Amino acid sequence: MSEIRHLPEAPTGRRPLTSGGGIDAHRHDTHQIVYACRGVLSVTTDAGTWVAPANRAIWVPAGTVHEHRAHGDTDLRLVGLTGNPLRLARPAVLAVGPLLRELIIAYTGEPPSPEPERDRLLAVLLDQLRRAPEQPLHLPTARDPRLAAVCAALHRDPADTSTLARLAARAGTSERTLARLCRAELGMSFPQWRTQLRLHHALLLLADGVPVTAVAHRCGWGSASAFIDVFRKAFGYTPGRAFTL
Helix, strand or coil: CCCCEEECCCCCEEEEECCCCEEEEEEECCEEEEEEEEEEEEEEECCEEEEECCCEEEEECCCCCEEEEEEEEEEEEEEEECCCCCCCCCCEEEECCHHHHHHHHHHCCCCCCCHHHHHHHHHHHHHHHHHCCEECCEEECCCCHHHHHHHHHHHHCCCCCCCHHHHHHHCCCCHHHHHHHHHHHHCCCHHHHHHHHHHHHHHHHHHCCCCHHHHHHHCCCCCHHHHHHHHHHHHCCCHHHCCCC
């Protein structure tokens, strides 16, 4: 990350971003909800990357050094919070239903609503946040150099279908050791991590307008139908609808 900026309070408001644009590394003393009602947003910390399309939001707790990156033309909405309604001390991806979406858009609208109306909006918004289920869309960062080398190679080519044994041999270690490292450092099995990686890449490609069939093959699925099935299970809609919500 670049030089870290310190913001005493997490801002609230709207920030349109062009594809590839973003907000460099910073931290703030209050909590924040980050939501892209159009496009895809990624938030990166030293613990990994969280990616959220338009039916997901990212929780960023106070003090977390992070940076934002937009994929596709992105309408970024930011909600700064002094309290911690989720009681989470780590970043997380949350499901955003239709009501929560409209509350976030209204609360961060331009010009800002009158203060009494904003207070009422915030109260309902916080109620909805507390009910929003957490989604497993975190792509953790590996620490061990052997596992980190394997992860980096798959980041470069998510369509690589090499077995864990073959990847371990390339990294100069054993399949058993690599599997153990995945569980210990990434908190999931290697197949689970690879699926997460491919879904993350797929979201970014879709945001850039790449056709569904091309995304499927570039991310390692054997067919568009197999990709659509996995995508629907992860996000609740098909990739063809990803940017029409």
